[in-house]
Amino acid sequence: MTLTPNDPRLLTPGPLTTSHKTKKAMLHDWGSRDQNFIAMNARMCDRLLAIANASDTHVCVPLQGSGTFVVEAALCTLIPHDGKALILINGAYGHRMGKILDYTGRAYVIHETSEDQPPSIDALDQALTEDPDISHVLAVHCETTSGILNPVEEVVRTVKTHDRVMIVDAMSAFGAIELDSTQVPFDAVMASSNKCLEGVPGMGFALIRESVLAECEGNAHSLCLDLYDQWQVMRSTTQWRFTPPTHVIAAFDAAIDQFEAEGGVAGRHKRYSENCRILIKGMCALGFAPLLSDNLQAPIIVTFKMPADPAFDFQEFYDRVKENGYVLYPGKLTVAPSFRIGCIGHLDADDIHAALAVIKRILGDMGVKNGAPTAA
Numbered sequence: 001m002t003l004t005p006n007d008p009r010l011l012t013p014g015p016l017t018t019s020h021k022t023k024k025a026m027l028h029d030w031g032s033r034d035q036n037f038i039a040m041n042a043r044m045c046d047r048l049l050a051i052a053n054a055s056d057t058h059v060c061v062p063l064q065g066s067g068t069f070v071v072e073a074a075l076c077t078l079i080p081h082d083g084k085a086l087i088l089i090n091g092a093y094g095h096r097m098g099k100i101l102d103y104t105g106r107a108y109v110i111h112e113t114s115e116d117q118p119p120s121i122d123a124l125d126q127a128l129t130e131d132p133d134i135s136h137v138l139a140v141h142c143e144t145t146s147g148i149l150n151p152v153e154e155v156v157r158t159v160k161t162h163d164r165v166m167i168v169d170a171m172s173a174f175g176a177i178e179l180d181s182t183q184v185p186f187d188a189v190m191a192s193s194n195k196c197l198e199g200v201p202g203m204g205f206a207l208i209r210e211s212v213l214a215e216c217e218g219n220a221h222s223l224c225l226d227l228y229d230q231w232q233v234m235r236s237t238t239q240w241r242f243t244p245p246t247h248v249i250a251a252f253d254a255a256i257d258q259f260e261a262e263g264g265v266a267g268r269h270k271r272y273s274e275n276c277r278i279l280i281k282g283m284c285a286l287g288f289a290p291l292l293s294d295n296l297q298a299p300i301i302v303t304f305k306m307p308a309d310p311a312f313d314f315q316e317f318y319d320r321v322k323e324n325g326y327v328l329y330p331g332k333l334t335v336a337p338s339f340r341i342g343c344i345g346h347l348d349a350d351d352i353h354a355a356l357a358v359i360k361r362i363l364g365d366m367g368v369k370n371g372a373p374t375a376a
C-alpha cells in the first residue's frame, strides 16, 4: 500500500487511513467556479451513482459536513411534515436517526433488536401491514456500533412490496458491500467520503431516486440541509450552493480512481474481507472473542468483548498500541463491555499481521495471559 511514512495506521471506522496519493491530491487550490473543478464534481457524482448501478434512476446530491449531516439532510428532505417513519434499530446509528426525527418533528415508530441481532423481517412486514400511515422505512446497512451486517436486501424488498419509501444509511458499507439499485430498489442511500471509498472526511452524499426527490420541495426545515434545493441549484448551475469542500472533493476524486483500479466494490470487499478474516483469526488465537458470529459480521469493523484478565486495562492497552503506530477504537455497545478494531481504510493483510504482532507483544508486556472475556 502507498502509505505516508510514520503516519499511524487507523484501525477505526473512519476517518481512516488514506493513501499517499489521496493526500497528495490536496496539494492544490481550486476555484469553486472553475471549469476543472466543476468537471471533477460531475465526474464524482457520475461515479458514485455507477457504484450503486443507479445512474438511470437516481441522482447524486453531495453535501458538506460529516456523515450525520447528510443523514439529517436526507431525512428532513425526504420525509414530509405529515409523514411517519419506521426505524429499524440495532445500534447507535439507528438511534441517531430517531434523534434527528425528534429534532425535526417527524413522527416515527421503531422496531428495535439488540446490538447483536438483525431486525425481524416478519415484524417489519407486520408493522407495514398494520400501520398504513408509515410512509418511510429507515435502516442501517452495516451498523457500525457492533459491525453487524443488516439484511438490507430483504428489508428493501419487503418495504417495496408495501410500496413505502426506503432510506438506507449505508455510511460504513457503501463501496465495500454491494448495493445494486436494480436488484435492491432503495429510494435513498447515504454515505460519506471518508469510509470505504477511502477519501478524507468533510463530505457526504445521498443517492436519491429522482422521482421521489422531485416530490420533496418545501419539506426541509433547514436551508443548509435541503437536498431538494441543493439538487435543483446544482442541476441548473453545475455548482454547489455554498462554498464546496474543494480539497476533500479532489482527494475523493483521487480515491475513487484508486477504488476503480482495485476492481470497484468486488475488489474492495475482497481486501476488507481478508483483513477481517486475518484479524479475527489472530485475535482468537490470543483468546479474544468477537461479539458476532461469522454470518452476522460485516468485513468493516469487529467488536471484541473486553477480556476478563485483571491485568488488562483498555486505556493502557490502547495507549501502548497507539505508541506503536496503530489506533484502535473504543466500544459503543450497551449489551457488553467491548472494544473495536476496524478492517477498512488503505490497509492490507500485511498491516493487519503487523498490528496483531504489536498487540501480542503488548499483551505480554502488560502481563495479560489471555484475551478471553468473562463467561456470559
Ligand SMILES: Cc1ncc(COP(=O)(O)O)c(C=O)c1O
Pocket: 013, 014, 066, 067, 068, 069, 071, 093, 140, 142, 143, 144, 145, 169, 170, 171, 172, 192
Ligand atoms: C452507519 C453510520 N451512520 C452514520 C454515521 C455518522 O457519520 P459521522 O460520524 O461522519 O457524522 C456513521 C459514522 O461512523 C456510521 O457508521
